Amino acid sequence: MRQILDKQVGDRNIATFAEAESPVQWDALLRAGWVEIADEPEGEGLSLRDLVEVARVWGTYCVPLPFLITLVARRNSLGARESGGPVTLSIPTPGITTGWGLAPFGSRPDIGVLDSFDDGTVLTVSERSATDFAPTLQCVEVPWVTKHLGVVGRELAVLMAAEAAGIARTLVTSSVNYARERSQFGKPVGSFQAVKHILADAHISAEQADTSALWAVADPDRALEISIHAIELAVDVAERAIQVHGGMGFTWEMGLHFYLRHLLTLRDLVTGLSTVTCS
Numbered sequence: 001m002r003q004i005l006d007k008q009v010g011d012r013n014i015a016t017f018a019e020a021e022s023p024v025q026w027d028a029l030l031r032a033g034w035v036e037i038a039d040e041p042e043g044e045g046l047s048l049r050d051l052v053e054v055a056r057v058w059g060t061y062c063v064p065l066p067f068l069i070t071l072v073a074r075r076n077s078l079g080a081r082e083s084g085g086p087v088t089l090s091i092p093t094p095g096i097t098t099g100w101g102l103a104p105f106g107s108r109p110d111i112g113v114l115d116s117f118d119d120g121t122v123l124t125v126s127e128r129s130a131t132d133f134a135p136t137l138q139c140v141e142v143p144w145v146t147k148h149l150g151v152v153g154r155e156l157a158v159l160m161a162a163e164a165a166g167i168a169r170t171l172v173t174s175s176v177n178y179a180r181e182r183s184q185f186g187k188p189v190g191s192f193q194a195v196k197h198i199l200a201d202a203h204i205s206a207e208q209a210d211t212s213a214l215w216a217v218a219d220p221d222r223a224l225e226i227s228i229h230a231i232e233l234a235v236d237v238a239e240r241a242i243q244v245h246g247g248m249g250f251t252w253e254m255g256l257h258f259y260l261r262h263l264l265t266l267r268d269l270v271t272g273l274s275t276v277t278c279s
Contacts, residue, residue, distance in 0.1 A: 001054055004032060005061040011122060014062055015255030019135045022064050026086060026110070029067060040073040048155055049217050055159040056213070059166025062262060064136040066105035068163060072156045073114050083122040086111045089146040089156070093272035096141060101130070102269065106140035116147035133268075134261040153273040154223040160266045161230035162213040167259055168206040168234040171241040178245055195244060202240040209233040224274040231267045238263055 008024045009017075018022050029035055037054070038046055055068055066086040073080035073087040080087040088111055090101030112122035133139040179195055190213050210229035216223040238260040242249035249256050 001034065001057050001062075004028070004034075005057065005063065009063060013253075013255050014136070014258045015253055018062075018064065018255065018258040020049060026065060029065070030160045034067070035070060035074070038071040039081055040075075048158060051155075051159060052162040052213055052217055053164035056166040056169075056210070059163035060170050062136055062167055062170070062259060063149050064105075064138060066108065066111060068159050069104055069156065072159065074157070076152045077114055077117055079119070079121045080114050083112050087122055088113050089149075090142045090144060090276060091149075091269050091272045093264060094143050094267040095268070096272075099145070100141050100143050101145035102105045102133070102139050102272070103142050104139045104265075104269065106142060107138045111190075113142060113144055115144070117150060117152055118148040134258065134265040136258055137263045137265050139265065149273065149276045154220060157227040157270045157273050158213065158216045158223050160270055161209070161216055161227035164231040164234035164263055164266055165206070165209040167263060168202075168209045168237040171237050171256070171259060172199070172202050172206045175202060175241045175244040179225050182246075198240050198244055202237045202244075205233045205236045205240070209237070224270065227270050228267065228274065231263060231270060232265075235260070235263045235267065 005024065008028070011190050012023065026035075038051060040046070051071065054071075058067060066088055069087045069088050070080070073089060077087075085106065086105065088103045090103045090106075090113055092100075093102045096102055105111055106113060111126055115121055115123050131139045131141055176199060179199060209230045212226050212233065216226040216230065219226060238256065242256050242260070245254060245256060248254050
């Protein structure tokens with residue numbers, strides 16, 4: 001997966017593709033067999049712990065494709081596996097009208113929304129309300145919520161936490177590189193003690209986000225709570241990254257806001273999942 005993403009995305013600035021066509025095409029993942037990797041239930045195929053590693057790599061590049069949510073849907077629903085295309089879920093989130101849900105990547109014309117994990121079917125939703133959430137998640141509001149999420153909600157939350165940990169790792173790396181290259185008063189800004197402290201704190205938060213994603217796998221009863229904690233840590237990294245980049249960090253072209261908006265939306269989605277009864 002890392003090889004695929006590195007070849008197609010590399011070190012491209014997220015601002016060049018967050019609101020445009022994805023640098024990785026869905027068909028490329030399909031041809032490489034990645035869309036089917038989680039089709040077998042846990043115990044027969046990949047474990048959730050295995051998928052966390054995939055999700056962390058995916059988050060590192062923050063590609064706007066419905067890869068992780070499709071994996072979870074296919075892993076737990078025959079209807080999703082038989083649909084043949086990308087699949088998303090409708091998740092209740094804070095601020096959404098009661099009875100409506102937020103569907104990541106629901107704005108894609110080729111995507112279906114699973115109506116239920118109890119012998120559910122994949123629906124094409126005609127009534128959609130565009131949102132101003134993270135462009136990299138292409139969310140829409142739909143007038144119903146996917147039913148019987150059950151343990152699926154925990155799985156999705158854990159993978160979203162792992163994705164957030166991957167994003168945090170990217171932000172630490174980009175911030176360190178910027179601090180080495182950017183000079184003030186004839187010195188790299190990374191040589192200033194205050195900046196070193198910010199970077200050190202960001203590194204610690206990124207490490208803790210990584211650990212929290214693994215912790216969520218090991219503690220299913222608290223997986224949702226721990227996943228939110230992991231995403232909060234990644235949000236902390238994003239805020240520190242913007243601080244390190246100074247005035248440039250707030251510019252549209254730098255693209256740091258895309259990561260932050262992505263993380264804040266992941267937090268809303270996992271918070272919504274925590275309101276659904278999981279069994």
